[in-house]
Amino acid sequence: MLDASLKAQLKAYLENLRQPIELVASLDGTPKSAELMQLLEDIAAQSDKVSVSRDGDDARKPSFAIVRKTDPAVSVRFAGLPLGHEFTSLVLALLHVGGHPPKVDAEVVEQVKALDGDFLFETYFSLSCQNCPDVVQALNTMSVLNPRIRHVAIDGALFQQEVEDRKVMAVPTVLLNGEPFAQGRMELEQILAKIDTGAQARAAEKIKGKDAFDVLVVGGGPAGAAAAIYAARKGIRTGLAAERFGGQVLDTMAIENFISVPHTEGPKLASGLEQHVKDYDVDVMNLQRAAKLIPAKTPGGLIEVELENGATLRSRTVILATGARWRQMNVPGEDAYRNKGVAYCPHCDGPLFKGKRVAVIGGGNSGVEAAIDLAGIVAHVTLIEFDAQLRADAVLQRKLASLPNVRIVTSALTTEVHGDGEKVTGLTYKDRNTDQTHRVELEGVFVQIGLVPNTEWLKGAVALSPRGEIETDYRGATDVPGVFAAGDATTTPYKQIVIAMGEGSKAALSAFDYLIRLPNPAEGAEPADIGAQAAA
Missing domain, CATH: 3.50.50.60 (FAD/NAD(P)-binding domain)
Structure with a gap:
């Protein structure tokens, strides 16, 4: 089932298992069940901490559970063969059920463990979906951290009658305790925010206590990531607020024109962008949607960005990199049948x-x-x-x-x-x-x-083109002092990843140049360590 190269990689990963696990298969007489059994046997052959059982009695066949033998309450389940984009989900599930700690912030781990209630999540995925693994992996992680959370990932193409009966017409589709919960790409923190009702208020309080930034980037796509990296490398206080880190790149399948990289996929590139940003001293505030831009009251004063959760961020300069989204037809029936065909x-x-x-x-x-x-x-x-x-x-x-x-x-x-x-x-x-x-x-x-820019919240605050794009000059500056913009949300032609990165870098350099040419901070502005950097 697995070729020699995949077996070798899997063997190396499974060396990280800390506790024995069992793969409990629920099978019937179909060829897919035979394929699944071969896959499970291939996995078990790579580690003496993995065993296989045919004793599963789950109604979905073929399916299998990954169970921690020392604590059977810790488990995850796949209905179907998690190959293609979901093979990584399978490997991570093996490791996490086997005691290898997931890469999740300690604060998030405690939040998951503290959830009160019994949750049964069911996620319908397709093997060609690049958005599905994030959802599957997030819910698998949650089920390992909190035994009262259970999760089964279901290959919709293999269980088509079930898909028809439950009217699933888009992936990923998530059900919670049998009722619709969410559709589309979601990260662990987003799922938590939907079920932990106090999470948004806590996040707002945390943001309200932040000091002013020298550069605040709004948007986490290629333009925003590049801007944050270039600003942070100048040694100035940099923040990044994004509705979802990665932006529309997360929805892009194949990328074959990113210079020096013959082929990659959107989620992989987005993960690399996020890791690169985190390598620097950037205050990343994910899952934050901007609602209003308030220009500085005096030259060199603080610009404010109000968030939908009620918190306000302040900064001496702002770089708008909010990207774009799929353009809709705006015809009768489109909204009514979104994700229903x-x-x-x-x-x-x-x-x-x-x-x-x-x-x-x-x-x-x-x-x-x-x-x-x-x-x-x-x-x-x-x-x-x-x-x-x-x-x-x-x-x-x-x-x-x-x-x-x-x-x-x-x-x-x-x-x-x-x-x-x-x-x-x-x-x-x-x-x-x-x-x-x-x-x-x-x-x-x-x-x-095509695309439509995410700039509705900026109407009346900065100059927009008739198409709703942010108007910028050759330096990336808008008509508002201290406010710059980059990427697909701007009037810059040719909406390409490599162009967005270049424009984001340029906007950050322009923001830095703007800062070092300012007189002393306006009265009432927060102090920033720009002087030391400018003199360096």
Whole structure:
């Protein structure tokens, strides 16, 4: 089941086991059960602390539990074969159930242990989903730290009838005690915030006590991470507040144009960004959404950023790097059927539409790539493009045209998504040449029409373009003294990771240059150690 290279890596990891574990399999006579048993035997062969049992009686077959033999209350369960993106989740589960401590802040560990109540989490994932492992790993970690928390990770493609019955149409989907809990990528701290009702208030109180920063970065994507690193390297007090560290990179599957790195994936790059930022003295405040920007009252005074939790951060300079999100069609039915057939990530949700009919909205590179990927899974793809021709690269268009189960519709405007109250049943588009409307019967709609900047909270505070982008000059400065911006939220053309990193670095250097040219801090401003750095 596992090749020699994976076995060697697994053997090295399993040397970290501190306590014996047992892999308890629940099997039937299907080929997938045979594959699972082979996988478990391959794992057990790599360590004398791992044993395998066929005595499982779980209703989901094939499935298996990883159980700590000295304390059976400590366990996690997988329904299906956790390979692909979930193989790392499997390895971490083996280690953590086996006593190897998870890499979680001590404060978070205590918060998980202190949760009062019985929690049964069920997570539906797909093996091609790059967002699912974070959720699976977070809930597995929580179940190891607190025996009153149980978790089972379920391969939706393998248990399709269950997916149909529970109306799961997007991954990751999490149920808590049988009821819908969350959809989409979540980190451990985000899950905690949803079930620990006092967490947000505690976080706000902690933030309120922070001293003023020299540079405050708002946003944790490539631009924000680069800005924080460049600012911290100047030896000045640097903070970073982000709604989710990594930003939209977390939702990106393959990255093949990051110079000097031929291929990587978004979550891996985001993890590297976070680790690089943490290597410096940066005060990272994750899971914090900005709500308002208040310019300084006097030149060189403190700028304020109000957060949605009620806390306020203060800084002598601010770098806005809030990024962008998927653009919506804004047609009737889109909101009503989001995650009920309307999706934005073909890699994540595509396997849930195996054998079904879907549409892809958008004929740029993202849309055509999505259609190509989905054509290998679904029964039929209808690609709908507003323009008179596709805008994707020629090589992608040739590949798309070669696929027998793809129909391309150009000069078309999607006008409505239809459903039966529970799921998508079709869509209507208008032929822009004839004004005739056409209805397409299908089960899924994948929207791939570009990005919209996350700048609504900045209206009236800084100058925005008609598209809502932050207007910046060649130095990354906005029209507000001391406020800079970088990345996909700005008017800088070409929304690319490598460009965002460069713009973030430039904004940080510009902020530092702004600081060293200021007169003495305005009366009432917090002292900062900028002088020593400037003289160095």
